[in-house]
Structures are given as C-alpha cells and as structure tokens.
Amino acid sequence: MRTKSFLLIFVVCVAASLVSAQTPSQSRVNGQRIMQHIQALAEFGKNPQGGVSRVAYTEADRQGREYAMRLMREAGLEVAIDAAGNIVGSRAGSDPSLKPLLIGSHIDSVPEGGNYDGDVGSLSAIEVAQVLNEKGIKIRHPLQVIIFQNEEGGTVGSHILGEGFDDKLLNLKSQSGKTIGEGIPFIGGDLGRLAQVQRQPGSIAGYFELHIEQGAILEQAKINIGVVEGIVGILHSDVTIEGFANHAGTTPMNQRHDALLSAARFIEKVNQVVTSIPGRQVGTVGWIRVQPGAYNVIPGKVVLGLELRDLDEQKYEELFNSIRTETAQIGALNGTRFSFTEPVISHPALTDKSFQRLINDSAKSLGLTTKLMPSGAGHDAQEIARLGPVGMIFIPSIGGISHSPKEYSRPEDIENGANVLLLTVLNFDQKNH
Numbered sequence: 526m527r528t529k530s531f532l533l534i535f536v537v538c539v540a541a542s543l544v545s546a547q548t549p550s551q552s553r554v555n556g557q558r559i560m561q562h563i564q565a566l567a568e569f570g571k572n573p574q575g576g577v578s579r580v581a582y583t584e585a586d587r588q589g590r591e592y593a594m595r596l597m598r599e600a601g602l603e604v605a606i607d608a609a610g611n612i613v614g615s616r617a618g619s620d621p622s623l624k625p626l627l628i629g630s631h632i633d634s635v636p637e638g639g640n641y642d643g644d645v646g647s648l649s650a651i652e653v654a655q656v657l658n659e660k661g662i663k664i665r666h667p668l669q670v671i672i673f674q675n676e677e678g679g680t681v682g683s684h685i686l687g688e689g690f691d692d693k694l695l696n697l698k699s700q701s702g703k704t705i706g707e708g709i710p711f712i713g714g715d716l717g718r719l720a721q722v723q724r725q726p727g728s729i730a731g732y733f734e735l736h737i738e739q740g741a742i743l744e745q746a747k748i749n750i751g752v753v754e755g756i757v758g759i760l761h762s763d764v765t766i767e768g769f770a771n772h773a774g775t776t777p778m779n780q781r782h783d784a785l786l787s788a789a790r791f792i793e794k795v796n797q798v799v800t801s802i803p804g805r806q807v808g809t810v811g812w813i814r815v816q817p818g819a820y821n822v823i824p825g826k827v828v829l830g831l832e833l834r835d836l837d838e839q840k841y842e843e844l845f846n847s848i849r850t851e852t853a854q855i856g857a858l859n860g861t862r863f864s865f866t867e868p869v870i871s872h873p874a875l876t877d878k879s880f881q882r883l884i885n886d887s888a889k890s891l892g893l894t895t896k897l898m899p900s901g902a903g904h905d906a907q908e909i910a911r912l913g914p915v916g917m918i919f920i921p922s923i924g925g926i927s928h929s930p931k932e933y934s935r936p937e938d939i940e941n942g943a944n945v946l947l948l949t950v951l952n953f954d955q956k957n958h
C-alpha cells in the first residue's frame with residue numbers, strides 16, 4: 526500500500542512536470558511588445574497623414590535604424606553595420622559548422638508611406654531573437670537578423686549582399702536626394718570595404734522574411750497566412766507609336782494618322798491579351814507621353830510604358846510577343862507605326878518548396894489557415910534567393926492598401942505572422958540542414 530501510494534505520487538509529479546515544461550516549439554512571441562515597437566518606430570519620420578516618410582539615407586532613417594539597433598541589443602544580438610549599411614544582428618548557434626540562418630526585412634519607407642511595410646517583418650525578426658534569448662533556447666544554426674538598407678529604392682542593401690555593386694548603382698540618385706554612394710556612408714557603411722559585403726551562393730542556410738501582403742487577397746479570402754511561392758518577374762518595354770502631326774481643324778477624320786488613337790487601342794489590347802488566358806499574370810500601361818501635346822494638333826508621336834508581371838518568365842515573354850503581333854493590325858487601321866525597346870527583364874525569384882512546406886506546417890500547427898500565393902511586389906528575399914533557399918510569410922493588408930499612410934494590418938495578424946516566423950525558424954533548425 527505504501528509503495529502504491531508512493532508510486533502514484535511519483536507518477537503525478539512526473540506528469541505535472543511534463544505539463545509545465547515548455548518545449549521550444551511551444552514558445553510564442555509577445556504580440557503586445559511587437560505592437561509597442563511598431564508604434565515607437567513610427568515616430569521616426571512620422572507625417573501628418575498618420576503614416577511615415579522614412580526614406581533611406583534621411584535623418585529619420587538614421588534615427589529609425591538607431592532605434593532598431595537598440596532593440597536588437599536588448600534581444601541579445603551582437604549588432605554590426607556591414608559596409609553596405611545593412612544592420613546585421615548575430616546570435617551564435619550551438620553548431621558553429623552550420624551556415625547562418627537569416628531572418629529580417631527593411632525599415633525604410635517610400636515618401637508618405639505606412640507603418641507596416643518592412644517594419645512588421647523587421648521588428649518580428651527581432652522579436653524572434655528576443656524570445657529565443659528570454660527562454661534560453663539555443664538553436665543549432667547561427668542566426669542573423671538583418672535589416673536591409675534602402676529596400677524601397679530598389680532592394681539596394683540586399684542586392685549588394687546577393688550580387689555586388691557597380692558604379693552605376695552608386696551614382697544612382699535616391700529619393701533622399703543623395704546618391705546611393707553618398708547614402709551608404711551616411712548610414713554607417715564604408716565604400717572602401719563595399720566589395721567585401723557580397724556573399725557567395727551557398728553561404729547561407731536560408732532566409733525567411735515576414736511581410737505584409739500589400740494586396741487584398743488574404744483579407745478577401747479571410748485567410749490568416751500567405752505562403753509565398755515566389756516573387757514575380759517583371760518585363761518592361763517602352764513603346765513608340767509614330768503617326769503624323771497635323772492640323773486638328775483642317776484634317777478630315779478619315780485622313781488622320783493619330784498616334785494617340787492607336788495608343789488608346791493598344792492599351793485596350795494589352796488588357797485583352799493579358800486577361801485572355803487563365804492565370805495570375807498582370808499587365809499595365811503605366812505612363813504615356815504625347816507629342817506635340819496641344820488642343821489643336823493631331824498627336825504625331827506617343828511613347829508609353831508597358832509592364833508585364835508573372836511568376837513564370839515564359840508566360841510574360843509569350844504575352845509580350847502576342848501584344849507585339851497585335852500592333853500590326855492596330856497600326857494598319859490609321860497608318861501608324863509601332864516600335865518596342867528591347868525588354869528589360871527582372872527575373873522571377875521562386876521560394877524553396879521545402880521552405881513553403883515548413884511555413885505551411887508551422888502555420889497549421891498554430892491553427893491558422895494558409896494559402897499559396899505569388900508576391901506581386903518586389904522584396905529583399907528576391908535578392909537573397911541568389912545565396913540560398915528563401916521563404917516568405919505574408920499577413921493580410923486591410924483593404925489591400927500599401928505605400929500609403931492608410932496601410933494597416935491588425936495586431937492579431939501581426940502576432941500570427943511573427944509566431945509563424947518563430948516556429949518556422951525552430952522547425953527549420955530541427956531538420957537536417
């Protein structure tokens with residue numbers, strides 16, 4: 526009897542300790558703390574519309590970066606600014622032979638931008654490090670939390686990390702008024718050592734980025750988490766339409782070579798061709814210049830910008846060819862001529878399939894709904910994809926609004942996204958990479 530009751534107490538104690546002991550995968554982020562950090566970061570470059578103008582290489586950018594570095598140190602990260610001006614917070618792993626796992630995003634904004642684009646992913650990545658630190662969880666991989674500089678000006682910091690730089694890039698004028706070459710030292714980079722920033726393909730274990738969707742797909746479908754299949758590639762080409770400028774009062778309607786009329790037909794045709802096949806491809810004519818541009822002159826020349834995007838490179842190349850073919854007919858209607866500049870192409874960057882599964886499984890284990898989707902916007906992840914496998918986690922953007930002070934994501938969605946990021950990092954670390 527004595528032995529039996531002793532055994533019973535023993536069993537109860539063991540069971541109780543099993544219940545109270547938390548495994549790393551039961552760890553969760555502190556959603557309230559992330560929101561406090563988002564609000565505090567929003568003070569730097571705050572604008573009257575309620576958003577933020579924290580353009581890269583401005584004083585507001587520098588102050589925001591200081592704040593982020595303070596948070597990184599509080600999270601136990603060893604903080605450095607690389608020669609390109611990216612902020613890198615490092616945490617040792619238990620197996621130094623493993624390549625580093627990268628997480629992060631950016632905190633610079635467009636002029637009159639919002640408080641979520643980039644900030645959510647950056648501050649959540651810091652929160653992940655903070656949770657690991659507080660719970661004393663040692664992961665096998667060295668962890669690097671990176672805040673890439675000047676994402677909005679063309680993924681500059683991540684581009685230098687992934688592909689390097691050239692003089693053309695350094696001479697490019699940024700939104701701040703400074704060239705990129707002037708901006709890099711302004712935020713603590715070092716042009717003299719810039720060549721050392723580029724990393725070699727295969728030098729990282731992987732990169733995970735949490736980001737707001739910046740579209741309305743998740744909100745409309747009431748889905749918690751978007752698992753990004755890839756970042757779409759972009760093709761653009763300048764289209765010139767030549768007609769004949771003539772008197773708008775004396776030239777009869779049937780004798781006109783109106784370049785703008787052909788442009789109108791062309792714009793309509795772009796929309797028709799792009800929507801004529803199933804898929805998620807998009808096509809846009811986003812700008813137009815009309816010459817000579819007067820009430821009383823029939824437009825003799827039009828130049829406009831055509832852009833096509835899709836995850837599948839072949840698809841937008843085929844669409845481009847179809848659109849070009851159609852122009853012969855449009856031109857024949859009123860005697861105008863079309864010509865296209867050699868298309869400028871940025872290639873699609875696909876995320877890693879096993880990373881997609883990791884993100885999906887992590888979200889599902891948190892009871893969240895998920896959807897595979899492309900990213901129509903560019904991200905730092907597309908540059909880092911040159912170095913190793915990447916994965917991206919999207920959370921809903923209310924109203925699909927971004928690059929605007931009206932940009933908004935709900936605190937619960939941000940907390941969900943950050944928890945998926947945390948769990949994905951832990952699950953990745955446990956697998957054999």
Ligand SMILES: [Zn+2]
Pocket residue numbers: 631642643676736904
């Ligand atoms: Zn962004």
